[in-house]
Amino acid sequence: MSYETYTFPHPVLGPLTGRLVENDSVVHFRSIPYATIPARFRPSEPLSAIPEIFDHRPHRQFTEYGFACPGRAHDPSDLPGELPRQYDEFKCLTLTISAIKSQLDIVSSGSLEQLNHLQKLPVLIYLHGGAFTEGAGHISSMHETIRLASFSITDSSTPTILISIGYRLGAFAGLASQDLLDEAIENGDEEIFNQGLFDQRKALLWVKKFIGGFGGDEDRVTVFGESAGSMSIALHLLADEPLFSRCAMQSGNVATFGRTLKWDEVNGIYEKLLKSIGGDAGGTKEQRLEVLRNIPQERLWEEFIGIGGAVMETYYGSEGTFFKKLEGVVPVYSNHVELTAKREWVDGVIVGDDFWEGYIFRNGLTHAKHKKFVKMFKTVFGQEMGTKILDSYDIEPDEGVWMDQMKFFVRVMYLIGDLFFQQPTVQMVDGLSKAYYNPQASGDGRKQKVFRYQFNLPNPWPGSPFSYVSGHHFVEMFYQFMTFRERYPTHRNKFYQRQSEEMARLWIAFANGKNPWEEYKEQTGYKIQICDDVNGWHSRTRDEDVERSRDEQWGERRYKQWELITEGFENLEKEGGKEKVEWARRKLWDMNGYMDDEDFVFSFGKKED
Incomplete structure (x- = not known):
């Protein structure tokens, strides 16, 4: 020892x-x-x-x-x-x-x-x-x-x-x-x-x-x-059990879930799993459960993923009890921020994400085809709104016009990542800011605070599928715990180690009840804390960031695009309520619907035969 x-x-x-x-x-x-x-x-x-x-x-x-x-x-x-x-x-x-x-x-x-x-x-x-x-x-x-x-x-x-x-x-x-x-x-x-x-x-x-x-x-x-840890925090907030006083949600909330599972769907997953392991769906309940409980744990996990089991999804139905305080209200894209803002037992919230969240979908989106994607996208958002959003991402909006596949691949990664990670981050932080700082919306007695950040350091490790990609999903994990500090490059006066230490310093300050940086509110210009490969950790107002990020080598912050996505979903809600929004998000999440490779089934990058 x-x-x-x-x-x-x-x-x-x-x-x-x-x-x-x-x-x-x-x-x-x-x-x-x-x-x-x-x-x-x-x-x-x-x-x-x-x-x-x-x-x-x-x-x-x-x-x-x-x-x-x-x-x-x-x-x-x-x-x-x-x-x-x-x-x-x-x-x-x-x-x-x-x-x-x-x-x-x-x-x-x-x-x-x-x-x-x-x-x-x-x-x-x-x-x-x-x-x-x-x-x-x-x-x-x-x-x-x-x-x-x-x-x-x-x-x-x-x-x-x-x-x-x-x-x-x-x-x-x-x-x-x-x-x-x-x-x-x-x-x-x-x-x-x-x-x-x-x-x-x-x-x-x-x-x-x-x-x-x-x-x-x-x-x-x-x-x-x-990611799923951040989504878990969002779910605990919705469940309304006061288990913590502050929280930091990093790349994920309820709107990150691709779809809200229905009762027939969870039963379908159960039956499909039972069939995949050779169970008899016609037996008794006890017999079916015994089959599922007796197979080795490794096989159960493999079979569940193999049938396309619920990945990044959860069940909110009234049959379950985790969300019983919601009294039958199902948290979805259209209402989750409003519900979260009612949790007055939380006095401080950090909300943030990474610059290029969509890179996590690279394996599946390699198989996405421009013609199919554009057709689907305009079916979801409508011809006019769909064209506006596609144009803003520099994706050719006419499915009949040729587009370079590599360019499409890169641009669609940004778009899909924004749909399920970054626009939900904006939706959450803007909604909480309005609830916390607007006296007419929140009353004068609320003391809650919200802080926003975006992380955009690169993956510093050679040999990884994410090597040197700036701001990919989960990249802050290589910095936040300081566990890799001996591996960081030492040039620029140990720049990466210093950013790792500053991130630790900010989160520790937050846990100690302090403001880690300036609050995200209209009165001070919506301050956002950014960590990038040139400036390290630093603060900008939203307007400053719009201007400065236009000339940055990794690309501009996509405020315009996020606003258009928000407008697109708002239009859908006006047309058909939250049900139409959920239909749209399902269509967008189903990447298999716009791929041409019959041998590939998207399951978070896993290829199934």
Whole structure:
């Protein structure tokens, strides 16, 4: 064993042993269990104590990582310090804590007077992304939070506790059907469907209950997440459970979901999955569920993805209970911002994205054909509005006119990314700004704040499909945790390391209740914090950004295009209500509808035979 350990007598949980890291300033408690799973697809059961037996590790020893939740296979060979992952669907509901050693010392040995005057520390929690089908931020060296915790001490003297959580994915988390509903009712389950979101809720409740014993402040909890993690935060806001006081949504909200699943669709996915593994749809409910529960976890994940299972989608129907406080209102593109703005228990929100989100769709869009796409697009938005939007992206709007395929490929990546990531970011931040700062809309008593950013540093690693692409989806993950700082190029006075540290500094300030940068509001010109490869982190008003970005080498910020997309959806809502908007978003999401390659089926870049 090449590391020092620290055993902390938690006042409720008892002795816990973690690793001493970062010059003994941080104690890293790895994979502490917060819930158990009684059976596949069933609700998890929260833990109020450390179980005698949970996984392969010695009791109360949290110096090594535990299991990941089953998901897309992961190659850790290129990540420093990362070991091959082990997957176990029943032992993966854990969280990892980067605690501040000096605070633990006071809690464990301080006098009663010291404890009475203890300044509790803010808590910053990470929800990993991965399209709800992959990811393991709670056991990943790439997403390790120890450097953020250490930096909070050494850089700004604002020590902050960092936590990352694991939750179920894919079919293990999101499968819904009449069989599962009937079983849940028979069992008296209160948590029906969306089990991955319920897992997250239980982890956040565990933090609320036990973080005080680590010297943390249960009333100063900030969550941040990227992609599916950001979408999860948006869903927790809609569910209206006050589990945190601040949040940072990075590239994702409800409008990022390609479609709102209907009851017949989730049942269709269930039946298709059952058929793909050889189950008998004509058997009893118990027989069908037994088949699904008895196949190996690896095969279940593969079959679910193979049939086109719900990727970046969730079920909001009244049969489920995660959104019961919405009382039957289904959150969709047309109403999700209005619903989010009503959550007055949140006092600060960061909303942001990456410059070229659509690059994540490159594999599928390679097969997109100009003629088919343009025809579909104008069918959705109408001849006039569709032409305006296509023109703004420099896509030839006449399907009968030839367009260079490579140019079309690049431009359509921007457009699709904007439809499902960046325009929803604008929709969210503009809506919250109006609600928070408009006295007529919000009243004089609201103190909430909203902040906007956009990230546009390149992927610095050669040999990657994303090599040197500026602002691609999830690229900030290579900077935010400072876990790759030894790999950054050192030219320009360690420019990339400095931007990584500044991002950490901004998010830590936010978790400590400070303004990370100027608020996004009309009164000050709608300030946006930008990180790019020339200026690093810096602030501009929206008007300044419109002018300056026109001459920047990666391209201008696409305000005009986002406004046209917004106008297009508003027109559709006027014509046919939110139902027509949802129809349109389904058509746009179905990339298979504008591809010519019969051998390719789009499933987030996966090729199926």
